[in-house]
Amino acid sequence: MEKDNKLIIIPWDFSKVAENALLHGIKIAKMLHNDICFLHIIDKNKSQKGKDEIKQKLDKIAGQTKANQLINTSVVILEGSIFSTISKYATDQKANMVIMGTHGMKGMQKITGSWALKVIIGSQVPFIVVGDKPRDQKKIQNIVFPIDFRSENKEKVFMAVYMGKYFDSKIHILKSPVTDKSLSRKVNTNLNFAIKYLMQNNIEYDIHTVKEKGRFAKETLKFAQRNKADLILIMTTKNINISDYILGASEQYIIANSSKIPVMCVNPKTHYTKHGFIGV
Known part of the structure; x- marks a missing residue:
């Protein structure tokens, strides 16, 4: 962008x-x-x-x-x-x-x-x-940035930097809770990647960890509501299929939030994730 x-x-x-x-x-x-x-x-x-x-x-x-x-x-x-x-x-x-x-x-x-x-x-x-008119007509001040174990999460970082730069936004990183050691390492890798690029670009941020396991989408919305978020930044699920529309993907749950908080959706770029790196 x-x-x-x-x-x-x-x-x-x-x-x-x-x-x-x-x-x-x-x-x-x-x-x-x-x-x-x-x-x-x-x-x-x-x-x-x-x-x-x-x-x-x-x-x-x-x-x-x-x-x-x-x-x-x-x-x-x-x-x-x-x-x-x-x-x-x-x-x-x-x-x-x-x-x-x-x-x-x-x-x-x-x-x-x-x-x-x-x-x-x-x-x-x-x-x-x-789902509603803007809460603030001039600012996008608070952006919620959920991070989990998926490698595609890294691609959201560039969007967060863009938003932070041009909208002077604060990025609220929300870390997914996991007990599995392998998944935990992946979450921390994504988190460290985000911190590195936000710091390099002088973007204000803070970090929060969700306590309740298995309810990351719901807890993301609760956090966004409590902190009067102007935007939630999500990455859609790679290779999503029709069953997700029937069963309800976590992205669908966030998009349809009852608080009508705007949601920015970024799709994974296959040619980046396939090779284990990302670009802008």
């Missing part, structure tokens, strides 16, 4: 949560000097009249945003499925991020945590999933 001349994509469906996502987008776009793209996905059977009406409405919203917020905006309407088209377009445009509301983007079927996770999986662009 870069600071200048980059795009923030807002999937737009004329719903309240899309409006909330836009408020987050405006806040971040101003901090990063980014442009905003309103992306609307339509069914291929949509009539031309229907497309024209949607375009007219989108142009109006984009124009108002540009005039009121002094941010460059654009409108894109694409045929396809939200589960692939949003991610593909963001990747093709080398967007900085996608900011997406968690409800109302698939006709009458609301996108909850599981649907949102399905949209995000496989994207090369980070997603911020929101």
